[in-house]
Amino acid sequence: QVQLKETGPGLVQPTQTLSITCTVSGFSLTSYYMQWVRQTPGKGLEWMGFIRSGGSTEYNSEFKSRLSISRDTSKNQVFLKMNSLKTEDTGVYYCARGNYGHWGQGVMVTVSS
């Protein structure tokens, strides 16, 4: 069955870089686009960007200057990297398949010194 699981650091210091991995099973990354969505106390659910089945990416301009989405199809993994973190980036980060049909459980990220 389709499964998605995010793994990440939990706690990140301000100005540092966040790296989260979404590991998927039950389908191929070359057949579906993968989205990143976050949920913060301040802004609720926010679309961050996606990587298409062919590997090209689209980003929310809100994050574009500091966000990168990539993947390793051989490992069934999608990656999110965001630099210059601020306390307002604290929240739960989700990966989702396609048109939100499947979600990971999310990873809580706290930005604090």
Next chain:
Amino acid sequence: DVVLTQTPPTLSATIGQSVSISCRSSQSLLHSNGNTYLNWLLQRPGQPPQLLIYLVSRLESGVPNRFSGSGSGTDFTLKISGVEAEDLGVYYCVQSTHAPYTFGAGTKLELK
């Protein structure tokens, strides 16, 4: 950016009651390809969101048919025909017609 305004912010219902949630968009969600990319999600406490409705009115596989979606252009509605206890949580509309894709602020469905 497209702003999605959901009303009401909170909805109190009894089991078996039928309820509706509105989602209004700041601009038309009709894509140039003829599709309208408006979905409805439910987030139960402590869980990720789950897809209920896509393309305005299409029921996601496995979702009970007491859920239905309607609307066009800028006005959309989710209806639950006979609320059940498992339906409690926060409902979100989300649009994928115009980048950046955006979510409504949510409607919390509670038991009266």
